[in-house]
Amino acid sequence: MKNICMVGTGYVGLVTGAGFAELGNRVVCVDVDEGKIEKLKKGKIPFFEEGLEKLIRKNIEKEKLSFTTSLKEGVANSEVIFIAVGTPSKETGEADLSYVIRVAEDLSFLISDYKIIAVKSTVPVGTLELVTEILGKRGKVKGKDFDIASTPEFLREGNAVYDFFHPSRVIIGCDNSRVGKTLEEIFTPLKAPIVHTSPAAAQMIKYASNTFLACRISFINEIANICEKVGADVVEVAKGMGYDKRIGEGYLNAGIGFGGPCLIKDLKALIKIAEDKGYEAGFLKAILEKNEHQIRTIVYKVKNFLGEPLYEKKIGVLGLTFKQGTSDVRNSLSLKVLELLQKEGARIKAYDPQGMEEARNALNEVEFAKDPYEVADGSDILLILTGWEEFKKLDFKRIKRNLKNPFIVDGVNLLSPERMRKAGFNYKGVGRS
Ligand SMILES: NC(=O)c1ccc[n+]([C@@H]2O[C@H](COP(=O)([O-])OP(=O)(O)OC[C@H]3O[C@@H](n4cnc5c(N)ncnc54)[C@H](O)[C@@H]3O)[C@@H](O)[C@H]2O)c1
Known part of the structure; x- marks a missing residue:
């Protein structure tokens, strides 16, 4: 002791x-x-x-x-x-x-x-x-x-x-x-x-570990974007890759990118540490750039469904925290996506099981709903931006009835595309549809 x-x-x-x-x-x-x-x-x-x-x-x-x-x-x-x-x-x-x-x-x-x-x-x-x-x-x-x-x-x-x-x-x-x-x-x-x-x-x-995790996420997101072009499902690709012991299965979930209080911060710090010693860490910079680009792909997907401009379009958002299981919204990419959509004039209604209070302090002009069904009510499209398990268990018939259009962009590949299609949705995940 x-x-x-x-x-x-x-x-x-x-x-x-x-x-x-x-x-x-x-x-x-x-x-x-x-x-x-x-x-x-x-x-x-x-x-x-x-x-x-x-x-x-x-x-x-x-x-x-x-x-x-x-x-x-x-x-x-x-x-x-x-x-x-x-x-x-x-x-x-x-x-x-x-x-x-x-x-x-x-x-x-x-x-x-x-x-x-x-x-x-x-x-x-x-x-x-x-x-x-x-x-x-x-x-x-x-x-x-x-x-x-x-x-x-x-x-x-x-x-x-x-x-x-x-x-x-x-x-x-x-x-x-x-x-x-x-x-x-x-x-x-x-x-x-x-x-x-x-x-x-x-x-x-510590820095190398976090940077490596960030690298894996940017890597699989790059693969996901190519999968979309060639018609492969990145979830199947990642699963197949993960069996290889040299690769392993962790941190190969394609999505909106890496956020939260550590990965972005530590990656930026390591780039600066290298720079201060006269070394240009170009590879690390590419990981960061890829992450910033990935957030925008979610906005493109919304535009593909709703057309442009997004002005006055109502976007329903499920998930505000940087990941499931926490109330932390520090550097949450969900909030960054929301800000990009707001810049285009879209109106946001959002819900998170644990992060509402912290998100209220971080966001402006967002309507907060009491549950996912209220989020869907009158929205033009539904976005899923944090992988909370409970979102999988929603009554999607009710969600569909509440939405103006049967459109879902799943930024974290939480749902099964097949199940969503059967439920009558136009569904778009990341690296799969
Ligand atoms: N959050 C994570 O998942 C995580 C994981 C691994 C490592 N880290 C690292 O651990 C460190 C802490 O991260 P965190 O997320 O716990 O930070 P945090 O911001 O949640 O907590 C830091 C705490 O330190 C307190 N504090 C600040 N100055 C103080 C002082 N002079 N005396 C006493 N308390 C003081 C703050 O009030 C705050 O409560 C960071 O370096 C972070 O990079 C974080």
Whole structure:
């Protein structure tokens, strides 16, 4: 059992903090957001993530997990401090390290006995040195007052609790084997492969992994667009490819592209990291460009059905979050499609099982419906932009009755084209019809 301080209680910090508590550690989670901490103290989570609320309540009751806005309190009795604050994109694509820097500055005042600092946030190579330098300005010496490591996170929103307990691997990037061993003890109960690397390799593993996933999605979308030209079904193609062990089946779902808080941000950051070192990452740029183009293909499909202009056309949209299983709409491509349609003068009515509140804050002039049937009611076309399982189970006879035209554009290939055709729809998926 270890005493752990988790700094930042977002999607990563909260899940990981609660998970560490469940493994028997005593965890204090710290966040600067007072509203969030007040809610968490009562066992209420600020976003939707299956199984997380239960895990948090259980560990609060067992007095393994607590929440505070005071970093001083969090740091006081902890042996290991995990930093899990956000590292959003700057305008240039570069990772914004201001939250990490702020934590390092605060720690430089607060650390009074030896601590291990583990950076969970996704950060460029050089960040551990930067944190070390900041602590050094207040006389804190690496190796004596603290040590530092990189422990990047790979959980997926929507599966985050499962992923915490079943990680594919744990990466510990550290130049001190004793510190690496101490961190290993925390992760050992997870029974996952533990990979010790240099800090630089650990940080690059995170960027390279996310970039590779993005690459697979852009790749299969390119194949999907060719499939449409030659009359093949990309879902069959991807399935056939996935049997090959050298390829594997993950992240080969054609659709509107990759969105969310990480893939676009990390891809842009890696492009900038390379650029800053004088290397033009043309291949990575192509992955990003392909993603931006893919969003537009959805708009073309709507135009193919409804003709131009889209002015005053009513578009019904199912799905606003960047993927199913989450309430997160950060960098959601669904919202980007909506904005493109609005620019053409279309009117939007939308529904999402979990993301309505967050989408309301991010969108303008969208009518929010109470359920999918209300979305369809009077709409010229129905768009499916997030792959929520419950959309598969809708009464499509009723949807068809409510729509003005029997048109569906399925941007995530959620539905069966055959079933939709039998139900009397003109259906268009991505790479299949
Ligand atoms: N979200 C994911 O799916 C995911 C997966 C793997 C890795 N990551 C990486 O993990 C990091 C965190 O991502 P996230 O999605 O959890 O971010 P988030 O925005 O959901 O959460 C960050 C939290 O840090 C808090 N914070 C900011 N400054 C603080 C400070 N000085 N002290 C205490 N708390 C502070 C914020 O209030 C917020 O609650 C990022 O680097 C991200 O790239 C995210």
